[in-house]
Amino acid sequence: MNAWRRFTRAYAALLNWLLVASVAILVLPVSMQIFSRFTRLIPHYIWTEEMARFLFIWMIMIGAMVGVREGAHFEVDLWPRMSARAQAIVRLFASLAILVFALVFVWAGTEFTRFALNRISELAELPLWVIHVAWPVTGVTWIVFIGEKLWDDLRIALGRAP
């Protein structure tokens, strides 16, 4: 179990770094687009806009992965204050719902990626699967992170955790 937790923590740390990098790099293609229009310092590349969009998609997906581990996805709380055990049971249900959605992402996302295997993007001519593969990767990552939560809440719900 300990090795499992170490793995998820290291994986989350890696994703956080990728998130920082993707936000930082996002600034570049858009800046290039502006500077190439107003100055003659750099040529006007046609792929900057597409590049920015694709990186943006990965940024959203990586952040959505990390968000599940940290419980950062917003929820509406209409429940009164409850015991720790009752709260764990409510959380169990929400986690199961996320698990279902994760399975859909893995299943449909794999199709989506296979569908794009032989296609390239319009402007930068990147292989499209590089972007589409974000969906199954997100699904798998959610399963990894939500599995940890399900386990913890199940122990609280069964009264086996302090």
Add this chain to the structure above:
Amino acid sequence: MTGAALAPSLAGLILFGTFFGLLFLRVPVAFALGLACLPILIIEPRLDSMALVQETFNGYNSFILLAVPFYLLAANLMNVGGITDRLVRLSRALVGHFPGGLAQINVVLSIFFAGISGSSTADAASQSKIFIEAQRKEGYDDSFSVAITAVSAVLAVIVPPSILMIVWGGVLTVSIGGLFLAGVIPGLAIGLVQMATVHAYAKARGYPTYPRASLVEVVKSLAVSAPALMTPVIIIGGKVFGWFTPTEAACIAVLYAVALAAFVHRELRWGGLRHALLDTGRFAAVTLFCVGTASVFGWLLAYYQIPKAILEGVLGWHMGAIGTGFFIALCFLVVGCFLDAIPAIIIVGTILDPLAKLAGLHPIHFAMIAIVALAFGLVTPPYGLCLLISCSVAGIRMIDALKDTFIMLLPMFAVLVVVIVWPDFVLILPKLISPEFLK
């Protein structure tokens, strides 16, 4: 849709029923929207779960939405780069001597902040850290401090630039430059009524005030803040005169904030920069992920022509322009309680658009009614993000801050009514400055 297996009414019932059921069970909003689409995708023979992936992809594959992380990043960089500190000093010099000085500074800083950032939640997060503890020390009630911080944060989406205006312009093809200009007067009006509210509170409860700043201090603080105050001029000017797209303007705001922090204030540290980037990535991603699932939800509504079915019922009421305006505001006020503003625009904005057209509302007028009404939703329970953020920083429960929040919303309602009944209140600036936006 001919040949659809489900009748529109049944499809609508499944979509909204599943969504609200899951919401009640504390499934995160983004996931509840996506999961609500699943039964339909399984039942309807022409659709499958590939549609879900494809539509989320289409939702994210947008150059306009890219402005969202940039405005968040600009706001976060202001905080780590010493820009916010200088604006606090200026606000104090300007309004610190009014009754309830610190709370007045809170409101005025929100107006400055709104002119640079377009994100209310970023404003609520940063100002809660600055003001709530400080106001507690000076003897302000916690519920008042939380309420004024959260309520003033909503200015960020009304005063341009605003993420909501960018999304609205992108989704419903309205001129974003025109929306930016239209937001100036209502934004300042809401700021003023908030200052008046603080004044009334301070008189009634005896909140402290600062000595009047000397003229020298006013000039000095204005001088150190001048580079930061140039940001809205660059962003809005650049947009209005057509130099940049909204996304590029947001990118300029980021570059300008970095340049100010690194070269003018010399306060940019690697740790602070990393923190700003990580914070931006997390918050932007969680907000935008919801845009994807909301797009699928909205796409299915359109597939079954549910908006048309709803509108046919409403059209029978013959409301007229002002009645329609109030109806639109009411819809967005209610929806804003349960949904974040961006998915609300994608789903409800597109449903109501034909209604607004039929009633003869100008598209910019329609947008401003919706955006001001959605701004209320940022502080109303159960899903008022700004209020949730301020409460969590202050360590109090949302329910304890509700009374003061609603008192502060009352004068703002008056502004919303003016926005509805007097179109020129929002349209006059775009008319005067660039009439071509109104066509």
